[in-house]
Amino acid sequence: MITSPSSVRRSERSRRATLEAALELCTEKGYGRVTVEAIAARAGVSKKTIYRWWPSKGAVMLEAFAGMLAGATPFVDTGEIEADLRTHVNGIVKLISTPPYGPAYAGILSEMHHDDELARAVREQLVGPRVEAAVERLRRAQEQGQIPEDADLPLTVEMLYGPVYYRHVLRKPAQDEATVAALVAHVLRSLSAGPRPAGEGGAQASRGEG
Amino acid sequence: MITSPSSVRRSERSRRATLEAALELCTEKGYGRVTVEAIAARAGVSKKTIYRWWPSKGAVMLEAFAGMLAGATPFVDTGEIEADLRTHVNGIVKLISTPPYGPAYAGILSEMHHDDELARAVREQLVGPRVEAAVERLRRAQEQGQIPEDADLPLTVEMLYGPVYYRHVLRKPAQDEATVAALVAHVLRSLSAGPRPAGEGGAQASRGEG
Incomplete structure (x- = not known):
């Protein structure tokens, strides 16, 4: 499988969106109440995508x-x-x-x-x-x-x-x-x-x- | 209500039992998995007794x-x-x-x-x-x-x-x-x-x- 430039860009965009969503949710709800589901929903990516890159909420x-x-x-x-x-x-x-x-x-x-x-x-x-x-x-x-x-x-x-x-x-x-x-x-x-x-x-x- | 010396002793015994149970359970299970229920059971006191003295597990x-x-x-x-x-x-x-x-x-x-x-x-x-x-x-x-x-x-x-x-x-x-x-x-x-x-x-x- 060849990774095309546009899919790399898409990945990078998803990655950034995930990190931003994680910090936003942390501000709004407090760390303890943030879930990977909520991060995924806010970032517009799937949970599976998040778990492909990070082992846990803490890692994000x-x-x-x-x-x-x-x-x-x-x-x-x-x-x-x-x-x-x-x-x-x-x-x-x-x-x-x-x-x-x-x-x-x-x-x-x-x-x-x-x-x-x-x-x-x-x-x-x-x-x-x-x-x-x-x-x-x-x-x-x-x-x-x-x-x-x-x-x-x-x-x-x-x-x-x-x-x-x-x-x-x-x-x-x-x-x-x-x-x-x-x-x-x-x-x-x-x-x-x-x-x-x-x-x-x-x-x-x-x-x-x- | 008059508190009799023996009830004071009983209280003190329950208090100590609770504190010891809390530390024991913490060693065995790790802090996160200790519950007030488990502390009460181990100490042989009621949950109500614990909550009369302490507002939370953390306080115990x-x-x-x-x-x-x-x-x-x-x-x-x-x-x-x-x-x-x-x-x-x-x-x-x-x-x-x-x-x-x-x-x-x-x-x-x-x-x-x-x-x-x-x-x-x-x-x-x-x-x-x-x-x-x-x-x-x-x-x-x-x-x-x-x-x-x-x-x-x-x-x-x-x-x-x-x-x-x-x-x-x-x-x-x-x-x-x-x-x-x-x-x-x-x-x-x-x-x-x-x-x-x-x-x-x-x-x-x-x-x-x-």
Whole structure:
């Protein structure tokens, strides 16, 4: 069977319609009440079509969310790591606290709890690549002497993302920009080397500024 | 109506049986498949009795979990803030990654997403008092000159708990003791005053050690 250009276009259109329908319904009804049937009806595709591309409702939502996340929270590199981390974390906070993405992601996190396949997909397709990209951006800052050579980059990423998840999951008010700025400043300051919260440390010598 | 001592005892026994049954069933079936009916049957009480005390399954689970949490993760005060925070965070990590409490809490967090009353209960009855106790312990450390006078204590608590929640929610492996120690050391180091990750800061003078 040869796939014609027009059928590829049709597929792509159906795919987009499905992702949009999923997010729309999530806004209107809340994640828990969205069904694959309803997504299919809204998107004007068959249930069979949806299941050909995605194993579950959670997987549809994940793809819709991941697409938005990557677009809305790029890892800019202006050469200033502190400003860039602020931009990045603010982007995540904004996305995660705005319908439909916020509720959609909360729904995905909730569903992950009893859907092992979705949990793996979230870690591998969404979180993993984001963490790698974050570590990559931090590594460039390291090369430029903006953060210490021996900084623990994966821990740095967890300290940045952790409080955002903490508030999101507990449905506390999202961070405002001042709080994000304070978080980023604290996390960067925490990277200064030394066994305890010391003042002037030897291993800090490589940091170009301050 | 006068409540006799024996009926109080009976009530207390039913209450405990209900909480134990809830956690047992959660271990056996997973949070999502536990029903109030099943809890009542296992505990040997009526559904009516359960609903007299708790508005929902989530509320039963919350009380069972909160009781354990407070017992398992006290705020010790040995006079050494860094060691005490390690003890505390390790206790939370252990509890949150061990059945039945780990899955029960994940279930509660998941249910909070579409149960506003439960969300409020979790924040007011579980998270709020824990955060206050944590801030209290940090304040004593502040008075003893172990952390800077101008440290942002609520932010400190979020930086400690955030990464624990982050891993729990994403179902990543829980922190081991070395990772917790690194987190605590970083968070304490981040509290040194100054507008940027600077080396020797004026406002650090009040810290007694380092």
